[in-house]
Amino acid sequence: MKFLDEFRNPQIACQLLQEIAATVTKDWVIMEICGGQTHSILRNGIDQLLPPHISLVHGPGCPVCVTPLEMIDQAIAIASRPDVIFTSFGDMLRVPGSEKDLLQVKSEGFDVRTVYSPLDALELARENREKEVVFFAVGFETTAPGNAMAVRQAARKKISNFSILVSHVTVPPAMEALLSSPENRVQGYLAAGHVCAIMGWWEYEPIAEKFRIPIVPTGFEPVDILEGILLIIQMLEAGEYGVKNQYNRTVNREGNESAQRVIREIFQKTDRNWRGIGTIPASGFCLRSEYAQFDAARRFSVDHIQTRESPNCISGLVLQGLKKPTECPVFGKECTPAQPLGATMVSSEGACAAYYQHQHIKVTTE
Amino acid sequence: MCLAIPGKVVRIFEKHGLKTGIIDYGGVQNEACLVYVPEIELGQYTVVHAGFAISVIREDEAREKLAAWQDAIDTAQKNGVDFTIPRNDSPPELN
Ligand code: SF4
Numbered sequence: 136m137k138f139l140d141e142f143r144n145p146q147i148a149c150q151l152l153q154e155i156a157a158t159v160t161k162d163w164v165i166m167e168i169c170g171g172q173t174h175s176i177l178r179n180g181i182d183q184l185l186p187p188h189i190s191l192v193h194g195p196g197c198p199v200c201v202t203p204l205e206m207i208d209q210a211i212a213i214a215s216r217p218d219v220i221f222t223s224f225g226d227m228l229r230v231p232g233s234e235k236d237l238l239q240v241k242s243e244g245f246d247v248r249t250v251y252s253p254l255d256a257l258e259l260a261r262e263n264r265e266k267e268v269v270f271f272a273v274g275f276e277t278t279a280p281g282n283a284m285a286v287r288q289a290a291r292k293k294i295s296n297f298s299i300l301v302s303h304v305t306v307p308p309a310m311e312a313l314l315s316s317p318e319n320r321v322q323g324y325l326a327a328g329h330v331c332a333i334m335g336w337w338e339y340e341p342i343a344e345k346f347r348i349p350i351v352p353t354g355f356e357p358v359d360i361l362e363g364i365l366l367i368i369q370m371l372e373a374g375e376y377g378v379k380n381q382y383n384r385t386v387n388r389e390g391n392e393s394a395q396r397v398i399r400e401i402f403q404k405t406d407r408n409w410r411g412i413g414t415i416p417a418s419g420f421c422l423r424s425e426y427a428q429f430d431a432a433r434r435f436s437v438d439h440i441q442t443r444e445s446p447n448c449i450s451g452l453v454l455q456g457l458k459k460p461t462e463c464p465v466f467g468k469e470c471t472p473a474q475p476l477g478a479t480m481v482s483s484e485g486a487c488a489a490y491y492q493h494q495h496i497k498v499t500t501e
Numbered sequence: 502m503c504l505a506i507p508g509k510v511v512r513i514f515e516k517h518g519l520k521t522g523i524i525d526y527g528g529v530q531n532e533a534c535l536v537y538v539p540e541i542e543l544g545q546y547t548v549v550h551a552g553f554a555i556s557v558i559r560e561d562e563a564r565e566k567l568a569a570w571q572d573a574i575d576t577a578q579k580n581g582v583d584f585t586i587p588r589n590d591s592p593p594e595l596n
Pocket residue numbers: 447448449450453460463464465466467470471475476477478479480481487
C-alpha cells in the first residue's frame with residue numbers, strides 16, 4: 136500500500152458521489168479550510184461532479200495568502216541587510232510587498248535563500264557564524280512544530296546568530312471568526328487533515344457545539360474529500376452537528392502530543408492580523424519571552440513597519456468564502472500567476488491560482 | 502509548504518542529536534526530522550511537513566476503510582448499479 140493511488144480510485148470516488156447524490160435533499164454550503172484541499176477539488180473537478188445542491192467555498196487555509204503585507208515588508212527590510220542570510224520556504228519569495236518581493240531583493244545581490252526545513256536554516260547559521268541567519272517562520276499549525284524545534288535547538292546549542300521572523304496563524308480562531316460574521320454562509324467545515332495530525336480535533340468540538348455545525352477532519356486525495364463531503368451532508372441532512380473524523384489513517388482526537396508540547400514550550404498565543412481578513416484575537420503564535428532573543432523582528436527593529444493594502448484585490452472576500460476568484464474583475468486579466476496582484480494568486484495553495492490553473496478561467500475570459 | 506504526500510521511511514539516523522530519516526516518495530528521496538514520531542520504524546509511511554514527519558500513517562485503518570468501500574461497490578454492482586461518473590461527458594481525471 137502506498138496510501139496514494141488507493142485514495143484516487145475512480146470506482147470508489149464514483150460510489151461516494153452516488154451516495155452523496157442519494158443523501159442530499161437541500162442546498163448546503165461547505166467550506167474546505169485548506170488551500171491544498173482547494174487545489175485537489177479543482178484539479179479533480181470535484182466541484183463540478185457534486186450535485187448542484189452542494190456549494191463548496193474556499194477557506195483561508197493558505198499561509199502564504201494570509202501573511203500580512205507588513206510581515207512581507209519586514210522580511211524585505213531584514214533581507215536587504217548585507218550582514219543577513221535570509222531564508223524562507225520557496226513560495227514566500229514571490230509574494231508582493233508594498234514595493235517589491237524577496238526575489239527582487241535577491242536579484243539586487245542580497246543573500247536570500249530557499250530552504251526546505253527550518254533546520255536547514257539553522258545549519259546555515261552553524262556554518263556562517265559571521266552572518267545573521269534569519270528564517271521566515273510563516274504557516275499554520277503544520278509548520279509550527281518544525282519552527283519551534285529550530286528555535287529550541289538554537290537555544291540548546293547556543294547558536295546565537297539564528298533568529299526567526301514569526302507570522303504563525305492557527306485555524307480554530309479563524310473558523311470561529313468566519314462563523315461569527317453576519318455574512319457567514321458556511322454550514323459545515325472540511326477541516327485540514329494535516330493541521331489535525333498535529334493538533335488533533337479536540338479544539339473543534341466546542342466550535343461544532345457552539346455553532347451547531349458538522350466539522351470533518353479530511354485528507355487530501357479525491358476519495359478523502361468526497362468521503363468528507365458525504366459525512367458532512369449526512370450530518371446536515373440529519374440535523375446533527377459535531378466532529379467526525381474522515382482521516383483516521385493519519386489523525387486522532389489528541390493529535391501529536393510531543394509536537395504540541397514543543398509548540399507550547401517555545402510559542403505563546405497572540406492576536407494576528409490575517410491578510411485580507413483583519414485581526415483575529417488569539418489566532419496565532421509568537422515567541423515566548425524566554426526566547427525573545429530569537430525574534431528577528433526585535434533583533435532588527437522592524438516591528439514598527441505598517442503598510443496599507445491595494446484596494447483592487449478582493450482576496451479578503453475570497454479567503455472568507457464570500458466571493459469566488461472568478462468574481463474578481465481583474466481575475467485572469469490584469470491578475471495572473473505570472474503577474475499576481477494579490478497573495479491568493481501568488482501561492483501555489485491560493486484559491487485564485489487554483490482557479491486559474493484548473494480551467495475555470497474560461498468563465499471570465501469568454 | 503503544505504504539500505503532504507505520504508512517504509516511506511527508508512533510513513533512520515541521528516543528526517545533531519535529533520532522530521532523522523530518509524523518506525522515499527515513490528522514487529524521490531528527501532531527508533526529514535523524525536523527533537515528533539519517535540516510534541516510527543523503517544518501512545512505515547509518514548506525512549512530512551516542512552522537513553518534519555508529523556504522523557505515522559496507520560495501515561490497519563486505511564485497509565479497513567478500503568475493504569469497506571470495496572464491499573459496498575461489490576454489493577452495488579450485484580444490484581446492477583452502473584459505475585460511470587454521473588453528469589459528465591468525459592470521465593473525470595482522478596489522478
Ligand atoms: S484575482 Fe488577483 S486581484 Fe483578484 S482577488 Fe485574486 S489575487 Fe486578488
